[in-house]
Amino acid sequence: MDKEELIKKIVSGELKLYQVEEFTSSRKEALDIRREAISKLTGTELKHVSNYTFDTETVTKKNIENAIGAVQIPLGVAGPLKINGEYAKGSFYVPLATTEGALVASVNRGCSVCTQSGGVNTMIFQDEMTRAPVVKVNTLEDAKKIVQAFKSPEFMEEVRKAVSSTTRHGELLGVDPYVVGKNVFLRFAYDTKDAMGMNMVTIASEAVMHLVEERFGARLIALSSNMCTDKKPAAINVIEGRGRTTVAEITISRDVVLSKLKTTPENVCDVNYRKNFLGSARAVSFGFNAHIANIVAATFIACGQDPSHVVEGSNAITSAEMTDNGDLQFSVSFPSLPLGTVGGGTGVATQSECLSMLGVKGGGDPPGSNARKLAEIIASTALAGELSLLGALASQDLARAHAKYGR
Ligand SMILES: CC(C)(COP(=O)([O-])OP(=O)([O-])OC[C@H]1O[C@@H](n2cnc3c(N)ncnc32)[C@H](O)[C@@H]1OP(=O)([O-])[O-])[C@@H](O)C(=O)NCCC(=O)NCCSC(=O)C[C@@](C)(O)CC(=O)[O-]
């Protein structure tokens, strides 16, 4: 079949969109045919979505189905940002993909404040990706047997074997069982090294569940039970952590707050208390912060992360306190920041360049060090963004800034 015939068949409904590849010699050709058919079906020109530079063969195998092109998101940069982390050490230019005017200027201001103040101190406090299947059992006794088995070193040895049959890098760190009626939820936590790890831990957990089904006559109901919790707001992630649990902090002198943020440390603390603590409490929010989601979303999109993980990433707490000598002590704490530097969207050409800018492309040496470095960079950038927005709110500059840059 030639190109025109294939387009006609898609438009008439004789050929499904995902079947085009079966009739073309390349995935690029299939993508173009599909886009032209969609163009006809929707009466839309689609001139811009046809412009992209990633490798069609790889991306349409690993990252997208029914591909018709790409959307573009403007990319800005904030920095230099000095970071004194365990993994991120030095000055960084941070890529931010966004369409929100004033955001990059704001983060850039925060970076300037932080760099002038000696840099952001940051550390990872926990690093584990979770997957929690649910099984149904016949009796409560069976539920208890499962719970007890996961406490036994012998059974855990078998579980670890099942895990290592599916992954070279992934390592099981622990299991938290929860029982509800005759349902057992097993929240597995893994070290996923440089991968964000959701495919890795899903495949590994399935292997463990085969063992549980065989051994205890339990029936796997769902490989993901929402106790993980992936991509939904949930207290368990805030309390127990998920992904890279990261804290960033800095002390900023009164002079720098006055000159760069055009306000005082007292005013920043006051806004933080009334907005991020009282306001968030009254709203019953999981996010005790101003706009962490802005920085997580912009860096995640730039660096090939799964954008749905902004849900977990936005659960951060921003704190601001006065020091004894009148300076500003400021921090951002992320309980759950899922991210990686291999797998997922990290290999797409533009995203891969952004990871290179930060010196975290691919697997780290030792494995895990690149992902941890990225977590420290994103946490530090988020701190910079929080500082600037709280400063703008304290100096009553938010509306003016957005009127100037954002419309
Ligand atoms: C806009 C500014 C930065 C002006 O701030 P300013 O202090 O008037 O600017 P300045 O001209 O004095 O420059 C100070 C620094 O800002 C940076 N800067 C200044 N201009 C630029 C620019 N064009 N491009 C890049 N960087 C810029 C730059 O770093 C510069 O320092 P230097 O590097 O020169 O030492 C400030 O008013 C600001 O940060 N406003 C806050 C804006 C903001 O944070 N928006 C975030 C999105 S709001 C939102 O989505 C969430 C929200 C608000 O709904 C959440 C909530 O409920 O709180």
Ligand SMILES: NC(=O)C1=CN([C@@H]2O[C@H](COP(=O)(O)OP(=O)(O)OC[C@H]3O[C@@H](n4cnc5c(N)ncnc54)[C@H](OP(=O)(O)O)[C@@H]3O)[C@@H](O)[C@H]2O)C=CC1
């Ligand atoms: N399946 C699901 O339920 C979900 C999937 N996702 C999607 O999952 C994808 C991310 O999954 P993820 O598992 O991270 O990635 P991939 O599925 O792309 O797998 C990455 C693989 O890279 C290998 N690898 C090579 N070097 C390293 C290294 N240094 N550190 C760690 N791994 C290394 C690992 O192989 P090996 O295992 O052999 O060590 C790992 O499994 C995203 O596309 C995301 O959108 C998101 C949420 C849920």
